[in-house]
Amino acid sequence: MKIASMKIANNMKKSIVLLIAAVMLMPVMASAAGSSVKLESAPIDIFDKESLRRGAKAFGDYCYSCHAASFMRFNRIAKDLEMSEDEVREMLIHTRGKKGEPTKIGDLMKVSMTPEYARSAFGTAVPDLSLTARARGADWVYTYLRSFYVDDSRPTGFNNAVFPDVGMPNVLWALQGLQEPVYKKVMHGDVEVEELEGFKMAQPGKLSSAEYDMFLGDLTNFMVYIAEPVQVERRSLGWKVLLFLVVLFGFAYALKKEYWKDVH
Numbered sequence: 001m002k003i004a005s006m007k008i009a010n011n012m013k014k015s016i017v018l019l020i021a022a023v024m025l026m027p028v029m030a031s032a033a034g035s036s037v038k039l040e041s042a043p044i045d046i047f048d049k050e051s052l053r054r055g056a057k058a059f060g061d062y063c064y065s066c067h068a069a070s071f072m073r074f075n076r077i078a079k080d081l082e083m084s085e086d087e088v089r090e091m092l093i094h095t096r097g098k099k100g101e102p103t104k105i106g107d108l109m110k111v112s113m114t115p116e117y118a119r120s121a122f123g124t125a126v127p128d129l130s131l132t133a134r135a136r137g138a139d140w141v142y143t144y145l146r147s148f149y150v151d152d153s154r155p156t157g158f159n160n161a162v163f164p165d166v167g168m169p170n171v172l173w174a175l176q177g178l179q180e181p182v183y184k185k186v187m188h189g190d191v192e193v194e195e196l197e198g199f200k201m202a203q204p205g206k207l208s209s210a211e212y213d214m215f216l217g218d219l220t221n222f223m224v225y226i227a228e229p230v231q232v233e234r235r236s237l238g239w240k241v242l243l244f245l246v247v248l249f250g251f252a253y254a255l256k257k258e259y260w261k262d263v264h
């Protein structure tokens with residue numbers, strides 16, 4: 001009887017250890033479930049307003065026709081990125097509301113494309129990009145946008161190394177150029193398989209590769225900003241708090257001197 005209960009206790013210990021190990025390994029397993037492409041580090045600086053403004057323009061020119069960012073309002077962008085409302089209107093507002101009414105500067109960044117239309121055109125819904133940079137990470141977004149390559153077997157003519165069989169067309173190809181995949185042969189046990197090694201530029205785009213990296217850096221920066229707009233305010237708030245503490249220290253010190261001056 002005693003032996004049996006010890007066995008049960010031992011088994012329970014084992015299961016608890018296994019459970020803890022599984023929980024600790026979860027992030028590793030989750031990242032392993034994605035594609036095996038090494039992510040590039042995104043060159044972003046959330047306090048660089050010039051970069052954020054360039055990113056907003058890129059988003060308006062190339063992404064916002066399909067993707068909404070419906071947690072964001074146009075006038076918030078104007079305020080945070082220090083632009084006039086007219087500049088933001090010019091940069092981002094190209095559509096009208098569902099009933100043809102003009103889009104207002106205080107509106108959310110919705111799109112007029114319906115999910116049904118998106119499904120018929122791309123085989124899938126077009127995701128809202130409000131939180132993507134937070135959910136996927138800036139490096140993922142940056143690497144994803146530079147990893148489209150020519151693949152004639154896909155309906156759009158392109159595939160993506162980070163997001164295999166993606167439904168999104170390669171909307172930036174004219175800027176980046178056309179990339180073709182380069183494969184290497186690797187052994188998986190006894191089986192030889194082809195693995196994507198990298199890309200070669202089959203046809204150069206309008207931008208040099210350094211310019212394209214910068215363009216994507218700005219665009220990713222903007223997406224990181226819309227995913228958490230308060231980041232931009234946080235630093236100036238930090239300085240204000242520090243200044244307040246310095247002033248408070250001055251008063252507190254003077255008060256302390258006043259209280260203790262007769263004690264000695």
Ligand code: HEC
Nearest residue numbers: 062063066122124125126127132141165166167168169171
């Ligand atoms: C022609 C429409 C279209 C345009 C323009 C477009 N996309 Fe997409 N995008 C899609 C579709 C459709 C998907 C969904 C792909 C899938 O699930 O297979 C997608 C997916 C994505 C994803 C992956 C989201 C996720 O978490 O799964 C990101 C990031 C993205 N797009 C960013 C961009 C950016 C940045 C631009 C502008 C440079 C852009 N897209 C322009 C249609 C578009």
